[in-house]
Amino acid sequence: MAVTQEQKRDLVEKFRINEKDTGSADVQIAVLTKRIDQLTEHLRRFPKDNHSRRGLMMMVSKRNRLLRYLARNDYARYQAILGALGLRK
Numbered sequence: 001m002a003v004t005q006e007q008k009r010d011l012v013e014k015f016r017i018n019e020k021d022t023g024s025a026d027v028q029i030a031v032l033t034k035r036i037d038q039l040t041e042h043l044r045r046f047p048k049d050n051h052s053r054r055g056l057m058m059m060v061s062k063r064n065r066l067l068r069y070l071a072r073n074d075y076a077r078y079q080a081i082l083g084a085l086g087l088r089k
Contacts, residue, residue: 025066026077029067032066
């Protein structure tokens with residue numbers, strides 16, 4: 001269910017801003033989106049798993065906070081990440 005190291009490494013490579021970037025808002029949003037997608041699939045198979053549903057809601061909230069931060073501080077990066085991840089806003 002968790003994001004593997006290889007998947008995470010690929011996301012960091014794709015969304016990083018500079019060579020040493022591993023924790024920018026862009027990277028965090030991309031990793032959270034991958035985890036949200038995986039957990040959504042899990043909840044389709046196991047609809048009564050309310051503990052995981054709570055975790056999903058917390059991840060979605062955190063991603064929304066990061067997206068709001070990015071929209072306030074760098075709107076061009078915000079638009080780019082929405083397009084790259086296929087998120088709608």
